[in-house]
Amino acid sequence: MANEWPLWEIFIRGQHGLNHRHVGSLHAPDAEMAINNARDVYTRRKEGVSIWVARSTEITASTPSDKGPMFDPAEDKIYRHPTFYNIPDEVGNM
Amino acid sequence: MYAQNVSTGTQGVRDADELSPEEAAFQARIDGNIKIEPKDWMPAAYRKTLIRQIGQHAHSEIVGQLPEGNWVTRAPTLERKAILLAKVQDEAGHGLYLYCAAETLGISRDELMNKLHSGEMKYSSIFNYPTLTWADMGAVGWLVDGAAIMNQVPLQRTSFGPYARAMVRICKEESFHQRQGYSIMMSMVSGTPAQKEMAQDALNRFWYPALMMFGPSDKDSVHSDQSMAWKIKMNTNDELRQRFVNETVPQAHYLGLTIPDDDLVWNEETGNYDFSQPDWEEFKAVLKGNGPCNRERLGARIKAWEGGEWFRDGLAAYAEKAAKRRVAA
Numbered sequence: 001m002a003n004e005w006p007l008w009e010i011f012i013r014g015q016h017g018l019n020h021r022h023v024g025s026l027h028a029p030d031a032e033m034a035i036n037n038a039r040d041v042y043t044r045r046k047e048g049v050s051i052w053v054a055r056s057t058e059i060t061a062s063t064p065s066d067k068g069p070m071f072d073p074a075e076d077k078i079y080r081h082p083t084f085y086n087i088p089d090e091v092g093n094m
Numbered sequence: 095m096y097a098q099n100v101s102t103g104t105q106g107v108r109d110a111d112e113l114s115p116e117e118a119a120f121q122a123r124i125d126g127n128i129k130i131e132p133k134d135w136m137p138a139a140y141r142k143t144l145i146r147q148i149g150q151h152a153h154s155e156i157v158g159q160l161p162e163g164n165w166v167t168r169a170p171t172l173e174r175k176a177i178l179l180a181k182v183q184d185e186a187g188h189g190l191y192l193y194c195a196a197e198t199l200g201i202s203r204d205e206l207m208n209k210l211h212s213g214e215m216k217y218s219s220i221f222n223y224p225t226l227t228w229a230d231m232g233a234v235g236w237l238v239d240g241a242a243i244m245n246q247v248p249l250q251r252t253s254f255g256p257y258a259r260a261m262v263r264i265c266k267e268e269s270f271h272q273r274q275g276y277s278i279m280m281s282m283v284s285g286t287p288a289q290k291e292m293a294q295d296a297l298n299r300f301w302y303p304a305l306m307m308f309g310p311s312d313k314d315s316v317h318s319d320q321s322m323a324w325k326i327k328m329n330t331n332d333e334l335r336q337r338f339v340n341e342t343v344p345q346a347h348y349l350g351l352t353i354p355d356d357d358l359v360w361n362e363e364t365g366n367y368d369f370s371q372p373d374w375e376e377f378k379a380v381l382k383g384n385g386p387c388n389r390e391r392l393g394a395r396i397k398a399w400e401g402g403e404w405f406r407d408g409l410a411a412y413a414e415k416a417a418k419r420r421v422a423a
Contacts, residue, residue: 003406003407003410004202004203004204005406005409005410007194007197024191024194024259024260024263025194026190026194027203029406029409029410029412029413030409030412030413030416030417033409033413040183040187041187041190041191044180044183044184044187044267045267061133063133064131064133064134
C-alpha cells in the first residue's frame with residue numbers, strides 16, 4: 001500500500017532530571033498520534049514522565065565507516081582528563 | 095521458540111578461508127561479540143535470514159494475541175480480565191518492537207504484513223491450537239510464555255543490535271506473562287474437582303505443542319549451524335527443549351498435575367528428565383497450514399487488516415490535510 005504511515009523515533013525521559021533517551025521507533029500518521037502510540041508502546045509500566053517524537057527521516061546520522069576519522073582523534077588527548085595531572089597530596093582534594 | 099525452522103539459504107557453514115575479506119571481518123566482529131548495527135556491512139544471507147527470523151517472531155507476537163483475546167470477555171473475574179487485557183496488550187507491543195527491528199534491515203511494515211497474510215511468512219505453530227477453556231489461559235501463560243522465555247533470554251545477546259535491544263525489553267515484560275498463567279493454574283487446581291480436571295486437560299493438550307515450539311530435533315535442523323555461527327541462534331533446539339522440560343516438570347508436580355508422558359523419568363546419570371518427543375509429522379502439518387486453527391487465525395488477521403484500512407487511510411488523510419493547513423497559515 002502506498003499509504004504507509006511514516007516512521008517516528010521515540011525519546012523518553014525516564015525520571016525528572018534525566019535526559020530524554022532514544023527507546024525505539026514506531027509508525028504513526030502524525031506527531032500527535034506518534035505521541036499517543038508511544039505512550040501505549042513504550043510506557044505501559046511507568047517508564048517515563050515525558051515523550052519526544054521526531055520523524056526518522058529528519059535524523060541525520062554519522063556513517064559507521066567514518067568512525068575512525070570521527071572519533072580516533074580524541075584517543076591521544078589524555079590531557080583532557082583530570083587524572084592526567086599529578087597534584088601533590090599536600091594540596092588536598094582538587 | 096517463536097521462530098521455527100528459519101532457512102538461512104546457505105549450505106552449512108563455510109571455512110574461514112572460503113570467506114571474502116568483508117565476510118571474514120564481519121565474522122570476526124561477531125566472534126568478538128561486537129554488535130552489528132543496521133548501517134554496517136553484512137552478508138546478504140545474514141540480512142535475509144534475520145528478516146525471516148525477526149519477522150516470524152513479530153508475526154508470532156501479533157497472531158499470539160488471538161487465542162488469548164478469545165477469553166478477554168469471558169474471564170472469570172474483573173481482575174483476571176484486566177490482567178489478560180494487559181498481557182494481550184504487551185504482545186502487541188512486543189510485535190511492534192520486533193517489526194521495527196526487522197524494518198531496520200530494509201523491509202517495510204506493509205511488506206511484512208502482506209507476507210504474513212499471503213502465507214509466505216510463518217508464525218509459531220503453537221498459535222494454531224485452540225483455547226477451549228479458561229484453564230487454557232493458564233496453560234498458555236505457563237507453558238507457551240515459559241517456552242518463549244527459554245528462547246528469548248539467550249537472544250538478548252544476539253549479534254544484531256536492534257534485535258538484541260528488542261529482546262531485552264521483551265524479556266523484562268515476559269516474566270509477568272508466565273507468572274500470571276501459573277497463578278491461573280494454581281487457582282484451578284485448588285478449586286473443585288471439575289476445575290482441577292480442566293487444568294489437567296489444558297496441560298494434556300498444550301504439553302506437546304509447547305515442546306514443538308523449540309523446533310525440530312537438532313539432527314533434523316539443517317540451518318542451525320550457520321545461524322549459530324552468526325549468533326542469531328544461541329542454543330540448539332534440543333538444548334532449550336531439555337532445559338524447558340527440566341524446569342517445567344517440578345512446576346507441574348507442585349500443581350499436582352501429571353505430564354502426559356508415560357516415559358517421562360528423571361535420569362540420574364545425565365541430570366535431565368528423559369521425555370517423549372512430540373509428533374513431528376503433526377508439527378510439519380501445522381507449519382504447512384493444516385493445524386486445527388491455521389485458517390481461523392490468518393482469517394482474523396486479514397479481516398482486521400482489511401477492515402481497518404479505511405481508518406488507517408482516514409488518519410493519513412487527516413495528517414496530510416493538517417500539514418497543508420499549517421503551511422498555508
